[in-house]
Amino acid sequence: MRLYRLIVEACLLCAAGVATLPGQITASEARHAPALALALAVGENSSSSKFPTGADGTGAARTVELIADKDNRFKLSNGQAGPLVLKSGEIVKFRITSLFGGEKARDGAVHSFVVRKLRESGWSVRLKEGVQEFTLTAPKPGNYLIECTVECGPGHDDMNLKMVVVK
Ligand SMILES: [Cu+2]
Numbered sequence: 001m002r003l004y005r006l007i008v009e010a011c012l013l014c015a016a017g018v019a020t021l022p023g024q025i026t027a028s029e030a031r032h033a034p035a036l037a038l039a040l041a042v043g044e045n046s047s048s049s050k051f052p053t054g055a056d057g058t059g060a061a062r063t064v065e066l067i068a069d070k071d072n073r074f075k076l077s078n079g080q081a082g083p084l085v086l087k088s089g090e091i092v093k094f095r096i097t098s099l100f101g102g103e104k105a106r107d108g109a110v111h112s113f114v115v116r117k118l119r120e121s122g123w124s125v126r127l128k129e130g131v132q133e134f135t136l137t138a139p140k141p142g143n144y145l146i147e148c149t150v151e152c153g154p155g156h157d158d159m160n161l162k163m164v165v166v167k
Helices: 002-014 027-048 116-121
Strands: 062-068 074-076 084-087 091-098 111-114 124-127 130-137 142-147 160-166
Touching (some): 091 111, 116 142
Parallel strands (some): 084 160
Antiparallel strands (some): 142 160
């Protein structure tokens, strides 16, 4: 909480003494919003850890390896079809190997990795041939579907991978 106080004090320097504690922010403090938002974010993090961590709290993001295969199917690295099981809130590093399945998009993508209802959270990645890595945060618990939205060739319409997010 030390950082929180420093940031609020810095904010106080910029104008009237209004910033106090999280939860006590009022409309009159709207002009302090950026500093307050930052202070709240820092406060939130410091309650658990200094850095983003995996769900196991070790600080290491878990790596999930997938294949977007040339037969136009997603596969887990163990060769199975899924589902992919994640823990809500965990930070997941995806390492996806993509292989050409007969057709590719104009931008060169041979597949994509899309969860439609999570697009705004970054769950929408074009996949070029080869290995790609990106990091995402597992959403709230529920059942999701990872889909390929690139016309990648025979079997494309069924190219998806079930994802189950647990508490
Ligand atoms: Cu496809």
